[in-house]
Amino acid sequence: xxxxxxxxxxxxxxxxxxxxxxxxxxxxxxxxxxxxxxxxxxxxxxxxxxxxxxxxxxxxxxxxxxxxxxxxxxxxxxxxxxxxxxxxxxxxxxxxxxxxxxxxxxxxxxxxxxxxxxxxxxxxxxxxxxxxxxxxxxxxxxxxxxxxxxxxxxxxxxxxxxxxxxxxxxxxxxxxxxxxxxxxxxxxxxxxxxxxxxxxxxxxxxxxxxxxxxxxxxxxxxxxxxxxxxxxxxxxxxxxxxxxxxxxxxxxxxxxxxxxxxxxxxxxxxxxxxxxxxxxxxxxxxxxxxxxxxxxxxxxxxxxxxxxxxxxxxxxxxxxxxxxxxxxxxxxxxxxxxxxxxxxxxxxxxxxxxxxxxxxxxxxxxxxxxxxxxxxxxxxxxxxxxxxxxxxxxxxxxxxxxxxxxxxxxxxxxxxxxxxxxxxxxxxxxxxxxxxxxxxxxxxxxxxxxxxxxxxx
Ligand SMILES: Cc1cc2nc3c(=O)[nH]c(=O)nc-3n(C[C@H](O)[C@H](O)[C@H](O)COP(=O)(O)OP(=O)(O)OC[C@H]3O[C@@H](n4cnc5c(N)ncnc54)[C@H](O)[C@@H]3O)c2cc1C
Numbered sequence: 001x002x003x004x005x006x007x008x009x010x011x012x013x014x015x016x017x018x019x020x021x022x023x024x025x026x027x028x029x030x031x032x033x034x035x036x037x038x039x040x041x042x043x044x045x046x047x048x049x050x051x052x053x054x055x056x057x058x059x060x061x062x063x064x065x066x067x068x069x070x071x072x073x074x075x076x077x078x079x080x081x082x083x084x085x086x087x088x089x090x091x092x093x094x095x096x097x098x099x100x101x102x103x104x105x106x107x108x109x110x111x112x113x114x115x116x117x118x119x120x121x122x123x124x125x126x127x128x129x130x131x132x133x134x135x136x137x138x139x140x141x142x143x144x145x146x147x148x149x150x151x152x153x154x155x156x157x158x159x160x161x162x163x164x165x166x167x168x169x170x171x172x173x174x175x176x177x178x179x180x181x182x183x184x185x186x187x188x189x190x191x192x193x194x195x196x197x198x199x200x201x202x203x204x205x206x207x208x209x210x211x212x213x214x215x216x217x218x219x220x221x222x223x224x225x226x227x228x229x230x231x232x233x234x235x236x237x238x239x240x241x242x243x244x245x246x247x248x249x250x251x252x253x254x255x256x257x258x259x260x261x262x263x264x265x266x267x268x269x270x271x272x273x274x275x276x277x278x279x280x281x282x283x284x285x286x287x288x289x290x291x292x293x294x295x296x297x298x299x300x301x302x303x304x305x306x307x308x309x310x311x312x313x314x315x316x317x318x319x320x321x322x323x324x325x326x327x328x329x330x331x332x333x334x335x336x337x338x339x340x341x342x343x344x345x346x347x348x349x350x351x352x353x354x355x356x357x358x359x360x361x362x363x364x365x366x367x368x369x370x371x372x373x374x375x376x377x378x379x380x381x382x383x384x385x386x387x388x389x390x391x392x393x394x395x396x397x398x399x400x401x402x403x404x405x406x407x408x409x410x411x412x413x414x415x416x417x418x419x420x421x422x423x424x425x426x427x428x429x430x431x432x433x434x435x436x437x438x439x440x441x442x443x444x445x446x447x448x449x450x451x452x453x454x455x456x457x
Pocket of ligand 1: 016018021023046051054055059062191224226230242244349350374375376378379382383
Protein backbone atom coordinates (compact mmCIF):
# COMPACT_ATOMS: atom_id res chain seq x y z
CA UNK A 1 0.00 0.00 0.00
CA UNK A 2 1.34 3.45 -0.82
CA UNK A 3 0.50 6.38 1.37
CA UNK A 4 0.17 9.76 -0.30
CA UNK A 5 2.44 12.32 1.29
CA UNK A 6 1.08 15.87 1.09
CA UNK A 7 3.23 17.97 -1.27
CA UNK A 8 4.26 20.38 1.49
CA UNK A 9 5.98 17.54 3.33
CA UNK A 10 8.68 17.62 0.67
CA UNK A 11 9.34 21.31 1.35
CA UNK A 12 13.08 22.02 1.56
CA UNK A 13 13.84 23.60 4.90
CA UNK A 14 17.06 25.08 6.23
CA UNK A 15 17.32 25.63 9.98
CA UNK A 16 19.96 28.13 11.09
CA UNK A 17 20.96 27.36 14.68
CA UNK A 18 19.99 23.73 14.21
CA UNK A 19 22.44 22.66 16.91
CA UNK A 20 20.57 24.64 19.57
CA UNK A 21 17.31 24.34 21.48
CA UNK A 22 14.65 25.79 19.15
CA UNK A 23 16.43 24.68 15.97
CA UNK A 24 16.86 21.03 16.94
CA UNK A 25 13.28 20.89 18.28
CA UNK A 26 12.01 22.22 14.95
CA UNK A 27 13.91 19.59 12.96
CA UNK A 28 12.66 16.88 15.32
CA UNK A 29 9.02 17.77 14.79
CA UNK A 30 9.41 18.19 11.03
CA UNK A 31 10.68 14.63 10.82
CA UNK A 32 8.05 13.34 13.29
CA UNK A 33 5.36 14.93 11.14
CA UNK A 34 6.51 13.19 8.00
CA UNK A 35 8.71 15.75 6.27
CA UNK A 36 11.36 14.15 4.06
CA UNK A 37 14.52 14.09 6.24
CA UNK A 38 16.89 14.58 3.30
CA UNK A 39 15.11 17.88 2.55
CA UNK A 40 15.94 19.24 5.99
CA UNK A 41 19.32 20.88 6.63
CA UNK A 42 20.60 21.98 10.01
CA UNK A 43 23.28 24.68 10.01
CA UNK A 44 25.24 25.72 13.05
CA UNK A 45 28.63 27.09 14.00
CA UNK A 46 29.26 23.99 16.15
CA UNK A 47 28.12 20.36 15.84
CA UNK A 48 24.93 19.44 17.66
CA UNK A 49 24.60 19.98 20.59
CA UNK A 50 26.23 23.25 19.64
CA UNK A 51 28.93 24.25 22.11
CA UNK A 52 27.57 27.78 22.20
CA UNK A 53 23.88 26.94 22.50
CA UNK A 54 22.38 28.21 25.76
CA UNK A 55 20.96 24.71 26.02
CA UNK A 56 24.37 23.03 25.97
CA UNK A 57 24.59 22.72 29.72
CA UNK A 58 24.73 20.17 32.50
CA UNK A 59 21.20 20.87 33.60
CA UNK A 60 18.30 23.28 33.31
CA UNK A 61 15.25 23.75 35.49
CA UNK A 62 11.95 22.29 34.48
CA UNK A 63 9.29 24.24 36.32
CA UNK A 64 5.70 24.97 35.53
CA UNK A 65 5.23 28.53 34.18
CA UNK A 66 2.10 30.39 35.20
CA UNK A 67 2.32 34.02 34.06
CA UNK A 68 -0.03 33.74 31.09
CA UNK A 69 -2.38 31.18 29.59
CA UNK A 70 0.26 30.59 26.91
CA UNK A 71 2.85 29.83 29.60
CA UNK A 72 0.46 27.32 31.12
CA UNK A 73 -0.24 25.72 27.75
CA UNK A 74 3.48 25.47 26.92
CA UNK A 75 4.22 24.06 30.38
CA UNK A 76 1.67 21.29 30.01
CA UNK A 77 2.82 20.44 26.50
CA UNK A 78 6.46 20.32 27.46
CA UNK A 79 5.75 18.25 30.57
CA UNK A 80 4.00 15.75 28.31
CA UNK A 81 7.07 15.65 26.07
CA UNK A 82 9.50 15.21 28.97
CA UNK A 83 7.41 12.46 30.55
CA UNK A 84 5.99 10.59 27.57
CA UNK A 85 8.28 10.93 24.55
CA UNK A 86 11.09 8.33 24.55
CA UNK A 87 13.51 10.86 23.01
CA UNK A 88 13.18 13.12 26.06
CA UNK A 89 12.09 10.91 28.95
CA UNK A 90 15.57 9.84 30.11
CA UNK A 91 16.56 13.48 30.59
CA UNK A 92 13.76 14.62 32.91
CA UNK A 93 14.60 14.33 36.61
CA UNK A 94 11.49 14.91 38.69
CA UNK A 95 13.19 15.99 41.92
CA UNK A 96 10.66 18.80 42.36
CA UNK A 97 11.50 22.50 42.51
CA UNK A 98 11.45 24.49 45.73
CA UNK A 99 11.05 28.23 45.10
CA UNK A 100 11.78 30.08 48.30
CA UNK A 101 12.22 33.55 49.70
CA UNK A 102 12.68 35.21 53.03
CA UNK A 103 11.76 38.73 51.86
CA UNK A 104 8.24 40.16 52.12
CA UNK A 105 8.22 40.99 48.42
CA UNK A 106 9.50 37.56 47.44
CA UNK A 107 6.99 35.70 49.60
CA UNK A 108 4.11 37.81 48.25
CA UNK A 109 5.30 37.07 44.72
CA UNK A 110 5.36 33.33 45.42
CA UNK A 111 1.82 33.49 46.82
CA UNK A 112 0.71 35.17 43.59
CA UNK A 113 2.31 32.42 41.51
CA UNK A 114 0.50 29.77 43.53
CA UNK A 115 -2.80 31.63 43.14
CA UNK A 116 -2.26 31.67 39.34
CA UNK A 117 -1.50 27.96 39.27
CA UNK A 118 -4.57 27.16 41.34
CA UNK A 119 -6.86 29.71 39.64
CA UNK A 120 -10.34 28.32 38.91
CA UNK A 121 -10.24 26.27 35.73
CA UNK A 122 -6.43 26.09 35.68
CA UNK A 123 -5.28 22.75 34.36
CA UNK A 124 -2.20 23.13 36.58
CA UNK A 125 -4.27 23.13 39.76
CA UNK A 126 -2.60 21.11 42.51
CA UNK A 127 0.81 21.01 40.81
CA UNK A 128 2.32 23.27 43.49
CA UNK A 129 2.09 23.27 47.28
CA UNK A 130 2.69 26.09 49.74
CA UNK A 131 5.66 25.42 52.05
CA UNK A 132 5.21 27.34 55.27
CA UNK A 133 7.40 25.89 57.98
CA UNK A 134 11.05 25.05 58.55
CA UNK A 135 10.07 21.43 59.12
CA UNK A 136 8.42 21.27 55.71
CA UNK A 137 11.55 22.69 54.08
CA UNK A 138 13.83 20.30 55.95
CA UNK A 139 11.63 17.40 54.90
CA UNK A 140 12.31 18.38 51.28
CA UNK A 141 16.01 19.24 51.73
CA UNK A 142 17.27 17.41 54.83
CA UNK A 143 20.82 18.60 54.29
CA UNK A 144 19.90 22.25 54.92
CA UNK A 145 20.27 23.48 58.49
CA UNK A 146 17.61 25.22 60.57
CA UNK A 147 19.84 28.30 60.83
CA UNK A 148 20.23 28.49 57.10
CA UNK A 149 16.52 28.45 56.32
CA UNK A 150 15.28 30.93 58.96
CA UNK A 151 12.39 32.91 57.50
CA UNK A 152 12.16 30.92 54.26
CA UNK A 153 8.73 30.26 52.84
CA UNK A 154 7.96 28.99 49.44
CA UNK A 155 6.21 26.82 46.92
CA UNK A 156 7.06 23.30 45.91
CA UNK A 157 6.47 22.43 42.27
CA UNK A 158 5.74 18.72 42.34
CA UNK A 159 6.25 18.37 38.58
CA UNK A 160 9.45 20.39 38.62
CA UNK A 161 13.02 19.24 38.61
CA UNK A 162 15.92 19.35 36.23
CA UNK A 163 16.65 18.43 32.65
CA UNK A 164 19.88 16.89 31.48
CA UNK A 165 20.11 19.60 28.87
CA UNK A 166 22.99 18.93 26.48
CA UNK A 167 22.16 15.24 26.48
CA UNK A 168 18.55 15.92 25.55
CA UNK A 169 19.63 17.99 22.52
CA UNK A 170 22.12 15.27 21.68
CA UNK A 171 19.32 12.72 21.79
CA UNK A 172 17.46 14.72 19.14
CA UNK A 173 20.69 14.77 17.12
CA UNK A 174 20.95 10.98 17.25
CA UNK A 175 17.35 10.68 16.09
CA UNK A 176 17.87 13.13 13.22
CA UNK A 177 21.11 11.45 12.12
CA UNK A 178 19.41 8.07 12.03
CA UNK A 179 16.63 9.54 9.89
CA UNK A 180 19.04 11.06 7.34
CA UNK A 181 18.71 14.79 8.03
CA UNK A 182 21.59 16.93 6.65
CA UNK A 183 23.96 18.81 8.93
CA UNK A 184 26.68 21.39 8.28
CA UNK A 185 28.97 22.98 10.87
CA UNK A 186 31.91 25.38 10.90
CA UNK A 187 32.13 27.82 7.98
CA UNK A 188 29.73 25.62 6.00
CA UNK A 189 27.18 25.94 8.79
CA UNK A 190 27.68 29.56 9.84
CA UNK A 191 24.94 31.84 8.51
CA UNK A 192 26.07 34.87 6.57
CA UNK A 193 22.92 36.11 4.90
CA UNK A 194 19.61 35.10 3.37
CA UNK A 195 19.48 34.55 -0.38
CA UNK A 196 16.57 36.11 -2.26
CA UNK A 197 14.78 35.56 -5.53
CA UNK A 198 14.92 38.28 -8.21
CA UNK A 199 12.02 40.03 -6.45
CA UNK A 200 14.42 40.65 -3.51
CA UNK A 201 11.71 39.71 -1.00
CA UNK A 202 11.21 35.98 -1.44
CA UNK A 203 13.82 34.07 0.53
CA UNK A 204 15.12 31.07 -1.43
CA UNK A 205 17.92 29.96 0.87
CA UNK A 206 20.93 31.09 2.83
CA UNK A 207 24.61 31.69 2.25
CA UNK A 208 27.11 30.62 4.89
CA UNK A 209 30.43 32.29 5.70
CA UNK A 210 32.43 29.85 3.56
CA UNK A 211 30.36 30.90 0.54
CA UNK A 212 28.15 27.80 0.35
CA UNK A 213 24.59 28.51 -0.77
CA UNK A 214 21.80 26.27 0.54
CA UNK A 215 18.63 26.54 -1.49
CA UNK A 216 15.41 26.18 0.49
CA UNK A 217 11.68 26.78 0.28
CA UNK A 218 11.67 27.96 3.89
CA UNK A 219 14.43 29.18 6.19
CA UNK A 220 14.10 29.14 9.99
CA UNK A 221 16.46 31.44 11.90
CA UNK A 222 16.70 29.84 15.35
CA UNK A 223 19.98 31.44 16.31
CA UNK A 224 19.04 32.38 19.89
CA UNK A 225 21.10 35.26 21.28
CA UNK A 226 22.84 35.63 17.91
CA UNK A 227 19.63 36.23 15.95
CA UNK A 228 19.60 40.04 16.43
CA UNK A 229 23.21 40.22 15.24
CA UNK A 230 22.53 38.19 12.09
CA UNK A 231 19.43 39.95 10.77
CA UNK A 232 17.89 43.27 11.70
CA UNK A 233 15.24 42.52 14.32
CA UNK A 234 14.53 46.25 14.70
CA UNK A 235 15.34 46.26 18.40
CA UNK A 236 12.87 43.53 19.36
CA UNK A 237 15.47 41.42 21.16
CA UNK A 238 18.35 42.32 23.43
CA UNK A 239 20.91 39.59 24.00
CA UNK A 240 22.21 39.16 27.53
CA UNK A 241 24.52 36.83 29.38
CA UNK A 242 24.08 35.05 32.68
CA UNK A 243 26.60 33.09 34.64
CA UNK A 244 26.88 29.56 35.87
CA UNK A 245 29.55 27.88 37.97
CA UNK A 246 30.21 24.29 38.94
CA UNK A 247 31.65 22.70 42.07
CA UNK A 248 33.14 19.24 42.38
CA UNK A 249 31.81 17.40 45.44
CA UNK A 250 33.36 14.42 47.20
CA UNK A 251 31.37 11.16 47.29
CA UNK A 252 30.38 11.91 50.91
CA UNK A 253 29.12 15.35 49.94
CA UNK A 254 27.27 13.94 46.95
CA UNK A 255 25.44 11.57 49.28
CA UNK A 256 24.10 14.57 51.25
CA UNK A 257 22.81 16.42 48.22
CA UNK A 258 21.66 13.57 45.99
CA UNK A 259 17.96 13.81 45.23
CA UNK A 260 17.38 17.33 46.55
CA UNK A 261 14.90 19.42 44.59
CA UNK A 262 16.09 22.37 42.54
CA UNK A 263 16.18 25.24 45.03
CA UNK A 264 15.49 28.71 43.62
CA UNK A 265 15.37 32.16 45.16
CA UNK A 266 14.93 35.06 42.74
CA UNK A 267 17.17 37.22 44.93
CA UNK A 268 20.10 34.80 45.00
CA UNK A 269 19.89 32.19 42.25
CA UNK A 270 19.51 28.46 42.17
CA UNK A 271 21.19 25.10 42.70
CA UNK A 272 20.65 21.56 41.46
CA UNK A 273 21.41 18.17 42.90
CA UNK A 274 24.90 16.93 41.90
CA UNK A 275 25.12 14.96 38.69
CA UNK A 276 26.52 11.42 38.42
CA UNK A 277 30.07 12.84 38.42
CA UNK A 278 29.48 14.73 41.65
CA UNK A 279 29.29 18.14 39.97
CA UNK A 280 26.84 20.64 41.40
CA UNK A 281 25.75 23.70 39.39
CA UNK A 282 25.12 27.14 40.87
CA UNK A 283 23.57 30.08 39.07
CA UNK A 284 23.14 33.62 40.38
CA UNK A 285 20.24 35.99 39.68
CA UNK A 286 20.73 39.53 38.38
CA UNK A 287 19.44 41.53 35.38
CA UNK A 288 22.08 40.13 32.98
CA UNK A 289 25.06 41.51 31.07
CA UNK A 290 24.97 43.04 27.61
CA UNK A 291 27.88 43.58 25.24
CA UNK A 292 26.94 46.57 23.10
CA UNK A 293 28.93 47.14 19.91
CA UNK A 294 28.50 48.99 16.64
CA UNK A 295 27.26 46.19 14.46
CA UNK A 296 25.36 45.94 11.20
CA UNK A 297 23.09 42.92 10.94
CA UNK A 298 21.79 41.88 7.53
CA UNK A 299 18.88 44.11 6.51
CA UNK A 300 19.98 47.15 8.53
CA UNK A 301 20.90 50.18 6.44
CA UNK A 302 23.72 51.22 8.79
CA UNK A 303 25.57 49.97 11.87
CA UNK A 304 23.55 49.98 15.09
CA UNK A 305 24.26 49.64 18.81
CA UNK A 306 23.52 45.97 19.35
CA UNK A 307 24.39 43.59 22.17
CA UNK A 308 26.63 41.01 20.52
CA UNK A 309 27.19 37.66 22.30
CA UNK A 310 30.70 36.41 22.83
CA UNK A 311 30.57 32.71 23.51
CA UNK A 312 32.63 30.75 25.96
CA UNK A 313 32.97 28.07 23.30
CA UNK A 314 34.90 30.43 21.03
CA UNK A 315 36.69 32.21 23.87
CA UNK A 316 37.29 29.62 26.57
CA UNK A 317 39.74 31.79 28.53
CA UNK A 318 37.27 34.65 29.06
CA UNK A 319 36.53 35.19 32.73
CA UNK A 320 33.37 36.32 34.47
CA UNK A 321 33.10 39.86 35.90
CA UNK A 322 33.94 40.47 39.55
CA UNK A 323 30.29 41.37 40.12
CA UNK A 324 29.46 37.77 39.23
CA UNK A 325 32.11 36.46 41.59
CA UNK A 326 30.18 38.28 44.27
CA UNK A 327 26.69 37.18 43.23
CA UNK A 328 27.78 33.56 42.77
CA UNK A 329 29.42 33.79 46.19
CA UNK A 330 26.14 35.12 47.60
CA UNK A 331 24.29 32.17 46.12
CA UNK A 332 26.85 29.76 47.61
CA UNK A 333 26.50 31.49 50.98
CA UNK A 334 22.73 31.15 50.84
CA UNK A 335 22.40 27.59 49.58
CA UNK A 336 25.71 25.84 50.26
CA UNK A 337 27.42 27.70 53.13
CA UNK A 338 29.55 24.69 54.08
CA UNK A 339 31.21 24.90 50.63
CA UNK A 340 32.36 28.50 51.02
CA UNK A 341 35.99 27.43 50.56
CA UNK A 342 35.41 25.08 47.69
CA UNK A 343 36.88 26.03 44.36
CA UNK A 344 34.50 26.88 41.56
CA UNK A 345 35.13 25.22 38.23
CA UNK A 346 33.78 25.92 34.74
CA UNK A 347 32.48 29.41 35.35
CA UNK A 348 31.11 30.82 32.13
CA UNK A 349 28.78 33.31 30.54
CA UNK A 350 25.81 31.86 28.70
CA UNK A 351 23.78 33.97 26.24
CA UNK A 352 20.04 34.35 25.74
CA UNK A 353 17.87 37.07 24.21
CA UNK A 354 15.07 39.07 25.86
CA UNK A 355 12.01 40.58 24.24
CA UNK A 356 10.34 43.56 25.90
CA UNK A 357 7.10 41.77 26.79
CA UNK A 358 8.59 38.36 27.68
CA UNK A 359 6.80 36.62 24.81
CA UNK A 360 8.71 34.66 22.21
CA UNK A 361 9.38 36.09 18.74
CA UNK A 362 8.23 33.38 16.34
CA UNK A 363 6.91 34.72 13.06
CA UNK A 364 7.62 35.16 9.40
CA UNK A 365 9.74 38.20 8.60
CA UNK A 366 7.30 40.97 7.60
CA UNK A 367 9.17 41.76 4.37
CA UNK A 368 10.99 38.51 3.56
CA UNK A 369 8.63 35.79 2.52
CA UNK A 370 9.57 32.28 3.69
CA UNK A 371 12.09 33.59 6.21
CA UNK A 372 10.97 32.58 9.71
CA UNK A 373 12.35 33.99 12.96
CA UNK A 374 12.24 31.64 15.96
CA UNK A 375 13.88 33.48 18.85
CA UNK A 376 13.22 35.72 21.86
CA UNK A 377 13.65 32.91 24.40
CA UNK A 378 13.89 35.31 27.41
CA UNK A 379 16.22 32.96 29.25
CA UNK A 380 13.53 30.51 30.26
CA UNK A 381 12.89 28.36 27.23
CA UNK A 382 15.10 25.30 27.43
CA UNK A 383 12.20 23.47 29.04
CA UNK A 384 10.35 23.91 25.74
CA UNK A 385 12.76 21.61 23.87
CA UNK A 386 10.14 18.85 23.42
CA UNK A 387 7.36 21.12 22.17
CA UNK A 388 8.53 24.46 20.75
CA UNK A 389 9.21 22.80 17.40
CA UNK A 390 5.56 21.76 17.17
CA UNK A 391 4.58 25.41 17.00
CA UNK A 392 7.37 26.41 14.64
CA UNK A 393 6.12 23.69 12.27
CA UNK A 394 2.57 25.07 12.67
CA UNK A 395 3.89 28.45 11.60
CA UNK A 396 5.71 26.93 8.61
CA UNK A 397 2.37 25.39 7.61
CA UNK A 398 0.43 28.63 8.16
CA UNK A 399 -1.66 27.08 10.92
CA UNK A 400 -0.20 28.62 14.07
CA UNK A 401 -3.17 29.16 16.43
CA UNK A 402 -4.34 32.79 16.60
CA UNK A 403 -3.44 33.34 20.24
CA UNK A 404 0.17 32.23 19.62
CA UNK A 405 0.42 34.20 16.39
CA UNK A 406 -0.73 37.32 18.21
CA UNK A 407 1.67 36.90 21.14
CA UNK A 408 4.71 35.94 19.04
CA UNK A 409 4.25 38.38 16.13
CA UNK A 410 6.79 40.87 14.73
CA UNK A 411 6.36 43.83 17.10
CA UNK A 412 9.14 46.48 17.05
CA UNK A 413 8.80 49.47 19.34
CA UNK A 414 6.72 47.71 21.95
CA UNK A 415 8.91 48.31 24.99
CA UNK A 416 12.16 48.19 26.81
CA UNK A 417 14.25 45.14 26.00
CA UNK A 418 17.12 46.22 28.25
CA UNK A 419 15.09 45.81 31.44
CA UNK A 420 12.37 43.64 29.98
CA UNK A 421 10.66 41.87 32.88
CA UNK A 422 13.72 41.82 35.13
CA UNK A 423 13.13 44.93 37.22
CA UNK A 424 16.46 46.59 36.54
CA UNK A 425 18.21 47.07 33.22
CA UNK A 426 21.08 44.81 32.21
CA UNK A 427 24.55 46.34 32.64
CA UNK A 428 27.23 46.26 29.98
CA UNK A 429 30.25 43.98 30.24
CA UNK A 430 32.47 46.86 29.16
CA UNK A 431 31.60 48.62 32.42
CA UNK A 432 32.52 45.64 34.59
CA UNK A 433 35.82 45.01 36.29
CA UNK A 434 37.34 41.58 36.09
CA UNK A 435 35.78 40.55 32.80
CA UNK A 436 39.00 39.49 31.16
CA UNK A 437 38.87 38.54 27.54
CA UNK A 438 40.84 38.74 24.33
CA UNK A 439 42.66 35.64 25.43
CA UNK A 440 43.95 37.07 28.68
CA UNK A 441 43.80 34.65 31.56
CA UNK A 442 42.09 35.66 34.74
CA UNK A 443 44.21 36.27 37.77
CA UNK A 444 41.11 35.81 39.86
CA UNK A 445 40.70 32.07 39.78
CA UNK A 446 40.09 31.40 43.41
CA UNK A 447 37.17 33.30 44.86
CA UNK A 448 37.12 31.56 48.20
CA UNK A 449 37.93 34.77 50.08
CA UNK A 450 34.92 36.62 48.73
CA UNK A 451 32.67 33.66 49.50
CA UNK A 452 34.08 33.28 52.98
CA UNK A 453 33.53 36.96 53.79
CA UNK A 454 29.91 36.76 52.62
CA UNK A 455 29.18 33.66 54.62
CA UNK A 456 30.70 35.03 57.79
CA UNK A 457 29.32 38.57 57.35
C1 LIG B 1 22.81 30.59 32.74
C2 LIG B 1 21.52 30.19 32.10
C3 LIG B 1 20.63 29.37 32.78
C4 LIG B 1 19.43 28.97 32.19
N1 LIG B 1 18.59 28.18 32.87
C5 LIG B 1 17.44 27.75 32.32
C6 LIG B 1 16.60 26.86 33.02
O1 LIG B 1 16.92 26.48 34.15
N2 LIG B 1 15.46 26.42 32.42
C7 LIG B 1 15.10 26.85 31.16
O2 LIG B 1 14.05 26.41 30.66
N3 LIG B 1 15.89 27.70 30.45
C8 LIG B 1 17.05 28.14 31.01
N4 LIG B 1 17.88 28.98 30.31
C9 LIG B 1 17.43 29.50 29.00
C10 LIG B 1 17.58 28.52 27.86
O3 LIG B 1 18.85 27.93 27.85
C11 LIG B 1 17.31 29.26 26.56
O4 LIG B 1 16.07 29.95 26.67
C12 LIG B 1 17.24 28.35 25.34
O5 LIG B 1 18.29 27.43 25.33
C13 LIG B 1 17.30 29.23 24.08
O6 LIG B 1 17.18 28.42 22.94
P1 LIG B 1 17.49 29.00 21.47
O7 LIG B 1 17.30 27.88 20.55
O8 LIG B 1 16.73 30.25 21.26
O9 LIG B 1 19.04 29.41 21.53
P2 LIG B 1 20.31 28.44 21.58
O10 LIG B 1 19.98 27.14 22.22
O11 LIG B 1 21.41 29.24 22.18
O12 LIG B 1 20.61 28.13 20.07
C14 LIG B 1 21.09 29.11 19.18
C15 LIG B 1 22.00 28.41 18.20
O13 LIG B 1 22.32 29.32 17.13
C16 LIG B 1 23.64 29.01 16.73
N5 LIG B 1 24.19 30.11 15.93
C17 LIG B 1 24.63 31.31 16.37
N6 LIG B 1 25.11 32.01 15.35
C18 LIG B 1 24.97 31.26 14.23
C19 LIG B 1 25.31 31.45 12.87
N7 LIG B 1 25.88 32.58 12.41
N8 LIG B 1 25.04 30.44 12.00
C20 LIG B 1 24.48 29.28 12.43
N9 LIG B 1 24.14 29.05 13.73
C21 LIG B 1 24.40 30.04 14.61
C22 LIG B 1 24.35 28.77 18.05
O14 LIG B 1 25.58 28.10 17.87
C23 LIG B 1 23.32 27.97 18.81
O15 LIG B 1 23.48 26.59 18.64
C24 LIG B 1 19.09 29.41 30.87
C25 LIG B 1 19.98 30.23 30.18
C26 LIG B 1 21.18 30.61 30.78
C27 LIG B 1 22.10 31.49 30.01
